[in-house]
Amino acid sequence: MPDDHSPAAPSLFPAPPMAEQERMIEALLFACAEPLTLAQISARLPEGCDAAEALGHLRSRYAGRGVVLTRVGDGYAMRTAPDLGWLMQAERVETRKLSRAAIETLAIIAYHQPVTRAEIEEIRGVAVSRGTIDQLLEMEWIRLGRRRMTPGRPVTFVVTEGFLDHFGLESARDLPGLKELREAGLLDSRPMPGRPSDDLQDEDDGQIGQSELFED
């Protein structure tokens, strides 16, 4: 809003002062274990609040503290500072051990998303075993993306906000080494020389998908 003094929708009460808005968001984010989006936060605040600005203040207030305000995809959450993880040994939750195949499949989905099962198999050079995709879906680290507009219209997979949250990523763009991999051409989909058409189509589609997800 350009002018705070003339809100678009006139309200019966003036919006609380910024310091108070900050307190409210602080309380909300502390109370929730899951990230809250800007829209969800705004919906809970009184009318006329500027959640985005208050969030900015809150974020700098917590910079360098034992608990920090982090961004997770479209949401915001409070998390303990990563350098203090050793203090919380007792709170550690043992996550299910993922097989090597599952970890590689997850990485391929994260870096190549949206990606089809056939493409995952192409990259790994082996069939994706039963239950691997199932397990990742169940952990809610991956979800279904748009169907690919190629013959057979195969389903695609993308990573979720839960994945970003788990690995402390603000967005899929922040995946480690993404830029280098892309520059090295290792995220392209190159058809085998001499193999025609539908692979090329695949490639185009894949690139559109990538740019949609990764470009801002």
Next chain:
Amino acid sequence: MPDDHSPAAPSLFPAPPMAEQERMIEALLFACAEPLTLAQISARLPEGCDAAEALGHLRSRYAGRGVVLTRVGDGYAMRTAPDLGWLMQAERVETRKLSRAAIETLAIIAYHQPVTRAEIEEIRGVAVSRGTIDQLLEMEWIRLGRRRMTPGRPVTFVVTEGFLDHFGLESARDLPGLKELREAGLLDSRPMPGRPSDDLQDEDDGQIGQSELFED
């Protein structure tokens, strides 16, 4: 800080600075499900720390914030500031799994939309209770679609944006088909002995059904 150079118990390493001790306690109290006593906090901090003093600092740091450091019995915990309790009122939600009837009905609507009640019953093989449909309508996961141009002009059901949002789908056509469910290991059925053609036909059927439904 009274005297950093002569700790009570001689230690091999100097205790972390007070600001660091404060950070540690902040993280601990944030991450722990239960209130922690002074003794418990001390036991988890590195040797030579003064938990009581750090707690005092932390307490004044949070004074007047949206979250405050409070004493709970013998322990300490972070709690929402009492004046902001109203913010958490809508927080109290009890999550329950959808009944089997409801999830099956929902799945049929998602895969076959627009679909009439009679068609749902035909697929499920049992009557669909009024309550089930009402519940899904109330959750705003389904809504009424166009009336079917057949005798009686029955109403049809389709899934909503809210449904897509909840299940992380871009569109209902991204749901995996029968063949893909099987490949993903979600469908464990083997073709019945001696009926291979039938099974194949079924698979095809599923796909034809899907494309008929979703092609525009």
Next chain:
Amino acid sequence: MTDDWDQPDPVATRREAEALIVDVDGYEGPLDLLLTLSRSQKVDLRRISVLDLAEQYLGFIERARALRIELAADYLVMAAWLAFLKSRLLLPPDPSEDGPTGAELAAHLAWQLERLQAMREAAARLMGRDQKGRDFFARGAPEAVAVTRKTLFDASLIDLMRAYARLRTRDEFRPYAFDRSDIYPYEAALARLSALLPGMSDWTSLQMWLPEGWRGAPQRQRSAIASTFAATLELAKQGQIELRQSGTFAPLQLRPKSGS
């Protein structure tokens, strides 16, 4: 004879063979094996000699075959493809032949290996990151101040997909029921024949006894003949009618048995 002593130790041979089995099991397919073999060249994957790599792989497959180790089909497919690639790389290119050159195919394979390697490294880096619940933590005691009680029904995508899969699976196992509209039941034929019997006196052909509407379409007629024939056998057994046939495939005739 000292010759015996020159023979390789059978136990050692067997051990070697077993090691190879373990190794083949340890690889996740031919591409993984190729990547492992490529490490022996100790160069950047971009500068790797695909020809050497092909030799190594083919050598590995040969050894496995010599030891009679069962190799999965995809290992053999890759061996065939590498043998083809090797010939393309070694022979001067034939200008009349179209399709990709050996160098192009080799470059693609090198790129595939590099990509797989890159994804493995990315996976390792990903798992090496700080993880929630291990290195950083969410609120341990999320507050949910109770006042308004609202029941929220929840379901996940996997629940939805499983529900649908379950429904469709049940469909596949639905007991087989055939279309009965073209079937003339035996019970009906018996009832009909018994009812008509008193009005008949002389030999009549079985065909005459078929019900209305079952004499036209071959499928319906076949069913009616079969049922009616079965019914006549039953009535003959009961002593109510007599049956006769003048020759093989001749029309079957029946009449009520005198005295019945």
